[in-house]
Amino acid sequence: MSVNAGFAxxxxxxxxxxxxxYSLAVLAFAGDYAFGRPHRKETAKPAVPAVAQLATVGAGAxxxxxxxxxxxxxxxxxxxxxAGPAEPAPPASxxxxxxxxxxxxxxxxxxxxxxxxxxxxxxGLSGLGILAHFVAIVCRGIAVDRAPWGDMYEFVTALTCVxxxxxxxxxxxxxxxxxxxxxxxxxxxxxxxAETLIYTAAGPLVPALQSYxxxxxxxxxxxxxxxxxxAAVLGILYLVSERxxxxxxxxxxxxxxxxxxRIPSAAQLDKLTYxxxxxxxxxxxxGVIAGAxxxxxxxxxxxxxxxxxTWAFIxxxxxxxxxxxxxxxxxxxxxxxxxxxxAFATLMVNIFVIQIFITGMHSYAGVN
Amino acid sequence: xxxxxxxxxxxxxxPGGPAGESPAASAGWLRWAWxxxxxxxxxxxxxxxxxxxxxxxxxxxxxGTDPGSVDQYYVSHPDLAPWINRLGLFNVFAAPWFAAIYLxxxxxxxxxxxxxxxxxxxxxxxxxxxxxxxxxxLPHSSSYSSALPPAxxxxxxxxxxxxxxxxxxxxxxxxxxxxxSAEKGYLRECGNLLFHLSLLGxxxxxxxxxxxxxxxxxxxxxxxxxxNTVSALNEFHPGRLVSGDSLAPFTLTLxxxxxxxxxxxxxxGQPSNFNANVTYAxxxxxxxxxxxxxxxDPLAVDSLKVYLIGxxxxxxxxxxEANGTVAYEEATxxxxxxxxSLLSDGVVKAPDASLGFEGVFVPTAIEVEGTLESIFPAAxxxxxxxxxxxxxxxxxxxxxxxxxxxxxxxxxxxxxxSPHLLSxxxxxxxxxxxxxxxxxxxxxxxxxxxxxxxxQVPALVCGILALAGLLLSFFVRRRRxxxxxxxxxxxxxxxxxxxxxxxxxxxxxxxxxxxxxxxQIAETEPDPGxxxxxxxxxxxxxxEPGSHSEPGA
Numbered sequence: 026m027s028v029n030a031g032f033a034x035x036x037x038x039x040x041x042x043x044x045x046x047y048s049l050a051v052l053a054f055a056g057d058y059a060f061g062r063p064h065r066k067e068t069a070k071p072a073v074p075a076v077a078q079l080a081t082v083g084a085g086a087x088x089x090x091x092x093x094x095x096x097x098x099x100x101x102x103x104x105x106x107x108a109g110p111a112e113p114a115p116p117a118s119x120x121x122x123x124x125x126x127x128x129x130x131x132x133x134x135x136x137x138x139x140x141x142x143x144x145x146x147x148x149g150l151s152g153l154g155i156l157a158h159f160v161a162i163v164c165r166g167i168a169v170d171r172a173p174w175g176d177m178y179e180f181v182t183a184l185t186c187v188x189x190x191x192x193x194x195x196x197x198x199x200x201x202x203x204x205x206x207x208x209x210x211x212x213x214x215x216x217x218x219a220e221t222l223i224y225t226a227a228g229p230l231v232p233a234l235q236s237y238x239x240x241x242x243x244x245x246x247x248x249x250x251x252x253x254x255x256a257a258v259l260g261i262l263y264l265v266s267e268r269x270x271x272x273x274x275x276x277x278x279x280x281x282x283x284x285x286x287r288i289p290s291a292a293q294l295d296k297l298t299y300x301x302x303x304x305x306x307x308x309x310x311x312g313v314i315a316g317a318x319x320x321x322x323x324x325x326x327x328x329x330x331x332x333x334x335t336w337a338f339i340x341x342x343x344x345x346x347x348x349x350x351x352x353x354x355x356x357x358x359x360x361x362x363x364x365x366x367x368a369f370a371t372l373m374v375n376i377f378v379i380q381i382f383i384t385g386m387h388s389y390a391g392v393n
Numbered sequence: 394x395x396x397x398x399x400x401x402x403x404x405x406x407x408p409g410g411p412a413g414e415s416p417a418a419s420a421g422w423l424r425w426a427w428x429x430x431x432x433x434x435x436x437x438x439x440x441x442x443x444x445x446x447x448x449x450x451x452x453x454x455x456x457g458t459d460p461g462s463v464d465q466y467y468v469s470h471p472d473l474a475p476w477i478n479r480l481g482l483f484n485v486f487a488a489p490w491f492a493a494i495y496l497x498x499x500x501x502x503x504x505x506x507x508x509x510x511x512x513x514x515x516x517x518x519x520x521x522x523x524x525x526x527x528x529x530x531l532p533h534s535s536s537y538s539s540a541l542p543p544a545x546x547x548x549x550x551x552x553x554x555x556x557x558x559x560x561x562x563x564x565x566x567x568x569x570x571x572x573x574s575a576e577k578g579y580l581r582e583c584g585n586l587l588f589h590l591s592l593l594g595x596x597x598x599x600x601x602x603x604x605x606x607x608x609x610x611x612x613x614x615x616x617x618x619x620x621n622t623v624s625a626l627n628e629f630h631p632g633r634l635v636s637g638d639s640l641a642p643f644t645l646t647l648x649x650x651x652x653x654x655x656x657x658x659x660x661x662g663q664p665s666n667f668n669a670n671v672t673y674a675x676x677x678x679x680x681x682x683x684x685x686x687x688x689x690d691p692l693a694v695d696s697l698k699v700y701l702i703g704x705x706x707x708x709x710x711x712x713x714e715a716n717g718t719v720a721y722e723e724a725t726x727x728x729x730x731x732x733x734s735l736l737s738d739g740v741v742k743a744p745d746a747s748l749g750f751e752g753v754f755v756p757t758a759i760e761v762e763g764t765l766e767s768i769f770p771a772a773x774x775x776x777x778x779x780x781x782x783x784x785x786x787x788x789x790x791x792x793x794x795x796x797x798x799x800x801x802x803x804x805x806x807x808x809x810x811s812p813h814l815l816s817x818x819x820x821x822x823x824x825x826x827x828x829x830x831x832x833x834x835x836x837x838x839x840x841x842x843x844x845x846x847x848x849q850v851p852a853l854v855c856g857i858l859a860l861a862g863l864l865l866s867f868f869v870r871r872r873r874x875x876x877x878x879x880x881x882x883x884x885x886x887x888x889x890x891x892x893x894x895x896x897x898x899x900x901x902x903x904x905x906x907x908x909x910x911x912x913q914i915a916e917t918e919p920d921p922g923x924x925x926x927x928x929x930x931x932x933x934x935x936x937e938p939g940s941h942s943e944p945g946a
Binding site: 028226228229231232233235236238296300303306307310311314317318319321322323324325326327328329330331332335336338339342343345346349350352353355356371379383 | 433434436437440441443444447448450451452455457458485486599608655658659660663664665666667687688689690691698700702842844846849852853856857859860863864867901
């Protein structure tokens with residue numbers, strides 16, 4: 026039951042290292058915006074209008090030619106050696122959805138390499154940061170000899186690690202490093218706040234938490250919160266991007282905003298957000314069910330409308346509303362994204378308001 | 394596309410029935426109301442209301458979980474509290490308006506799910522639609538030249554698709570053209586329906602638990618035994634259809650309760666382990682067994698469970714009258730006033746000796762500026778501080794509504810020398826020859842919750858089914874693939890076009906699947922010498938998969 030002081034210190038050190046490395050990664054992501062090669066707009070322009078594409082395909086014989094044309098019209102990231110189609114060029118103007126064609130995995134690293142020195146550095150630093158972050162969490166776990174997400178500080182530490190890893194997945198699968206400055210920026214802020222505001226020394230758990238359900242329930246909650254975290258950042262980017270698109274369409278502003286042109290199109294962001302939530306929602310559901318089983322063992326009832334349970338339920342209901350809203354005429358687009366952000370807001374309220382200020386059976390935050 | 398559609402087309406929203414014909418009109422209005430209720434928009438609004446309605450339940454004290462705080466709220470907000478009560482906000486999750494929200498939501502769900510089930514059955518019986526004329530217009534398409542005649546090329550493609558368990562449709566004898574239609578992924582809609590029906594199951598399970606289950610509390614001091622009857626329980630909350638004499642007949646003795654605490658360091662005083670050693674018998678004739686009830690490790694007796702939910706100290710007192718008669722000798726449960734130091738309050742009532750005492754118990758005593766404090770929750774240096782009262786305690790009058798934890802000091806005289814500090818073994822000889830009180834020693838008590846919930850297992854099963862349904866509906870995609878071949882312009886061979894579309898691709902990945910399929914179909918070409926056209930998956934131009942009801946009801 027005692028705490029291994031050496032590992033506890035190592036954990037703190039690795040976490041600070043991770044924070045520093047992440048900060049550098051964010052700077053590098055930002056540096057790409059400032060100094061990197063402009064790589065989207067010029068190449069996106071020749072995106073063949075849909076009709077023309079269909080015509081070429083319809084001809085059949087010109088298949089090879091049109092494939093080559095598409096590869097060329099793709100972003101520069103897919104180097105000339107990359108024969109296969111990379112991320113499709115964002116649609117020139119159409120508001121209709123465009124697919125997020127996942128890139129071939131083998132090409133991902135080559136593509137990152139081709140994206141220029143800033144992205145190379147940023148992705149490399151992010152990877153290194155994730156490694157340090159992960160080691161920090163493992164050390165904390167060894168120090169306290171249990172799953173290292175028993176108090177609020179540990180929980181935030183773990184969920185930001187999940188968010189960073191999930192972002193890494195998006196980079197590899199969708200080549201969405203343009204989102205790095207936002208996602209990793211949010212990770213740095215959350216981790217920095219955890220480190221300064223709610224730092225809690227390594228310690229043993231109260232009896233109520235001494236259960237293997239801690240690893241199951243809290244792990245699921247941590248995973249899904251990390252994933253929803255990414256979805257929330259994507260949702261905000263969508264809203265910004267969509268507003269910009271509408272204003273350009275209405276002729277209010279000129280297109281050519283360097284920042285917006287570099288992030289994926291609003292339609293792509295919309296799809297990516299949806300897929301992220303679809304990934305997180307079953308894990309959240311599982312976490313709630315696991316929590317109910319644990320509550321039944323620890324407290325004698327599987328559901329008792331404890332404040333934290335109530336808010337987990339609220340979050341679940343609002344994410345469900347988002348999933349439905351996306352399938353309802355008149356609610357798609359910005360409105361659905363506001364719902365998604367509201368759901369994430371309820372999740373944050375649960376963690377930072379309810380668990381800390383409202384007394385209930387989940388009052389384990391360890392924050393004074 | 395065809396079958397799955399939320400019932401909210403413009404025609405649905407107009408109340409039907411010709412005006413003037415009263416029965417028809419009212420039927421029209423009913424149908425209109427039902428369609429409104431089962432529309433996705435209404436479901437969304439109800440979802441928001443459900444979330445909104447739950448908020449006060451988390452911010453205001455609730456009768457069900459914490460009645461003490463509700464009473465306190467009445468004291469501190471005397472004007473506001475009655476209004477809150479009238480709105481049912483002290484008992485949100487049992488309030489009629491909250492029930493109205495979720496019952497409407499479930500009605501809406503049923504109204505959406507049942508027709509969809511019929512539609513699913515219908516679409517499972519009908520074969521896939523005919524292949525469209527121009528497959529290149531589909532969201533995904535590719536084509537290649539084949540050396541085979543059109544019929545053979547399509548046969549090969551059909552074999553590939555059939556091998557992957559697609560449902561196939563070929564042209565009827567009198568239909569022109571060479572094509573095959575294939576469809577797969579009916580499990581998606583099954584999962585969707587399973588998810589929603591399982592939610593209904595969860596609700597019914599909870600209702601069953603509320604009707605047939607019960608929950609009881611019992612405070613038990615070390616050495617005490619109790620039998621599971623209504624009169625022996627401190628609190629008994631039966632379900633609506635539970636009668637008091639249907640409780641499981643078990644007996645239970647608390648042998649010893651052990652609590653350990655972190656001794657030093659930053660978290661000193663934090664509990665590290667609780668263990669209640671009990672002996673129990675499932676029925677009067679059964680062999681007694683021993684068990685260690687811990688937090689996270691309840692005792693299961695037949696279908697009920699006994700949980701450790703609280704603990705505290707029960708100092709033992711012995712009150713002796715002046716003539717030597719022992720008027721009171723009991724371990725008296727004190728209630729922790731401070732949950733971390735376990736400083737506890739309690740009262741001792743000896744009505745026969747006309748004596749009453751208010752006490753403060755500290756497990757590890759230390760005096761800070763003249764007041765008694767506890768610095769550690771374990772009973773390392775226990776002490777009690779007593780204020781004595783003499784007079785008629787009024788316990789025999791039968792009108793007293795005071796509990797065992799309260800002493801009504803009205804009409805009582807405070808004994809001089811109060812408060813008086815005692816360590817175990819010490820006595821306080823009361824002035825005026827009123828007798829004496831001895832602090833004999835310290836025992837511990839535990840508070841046990843006894844629950845019986847027949848809805849528990851069904852709720853768990855439904856929860857797992859709901860999760861399974863959710864996964865199916867998210868990660869299975871319903872997709873159609875069409876292959877059409879036309880004779881090549883050159884006269885030999887054919888041009889084969891493969892087209893595909895998916896209605897919803899929540900988790901993504903159809904692009905790759907389509908590319909794979911198209912490649913496999915192209916690989917059926919017999920002649921490797923013939924240069925094959927590369928398969929080119931096109932970017933997905935589907936306008937929003939969401940135009941069809943995606944996640945559900």
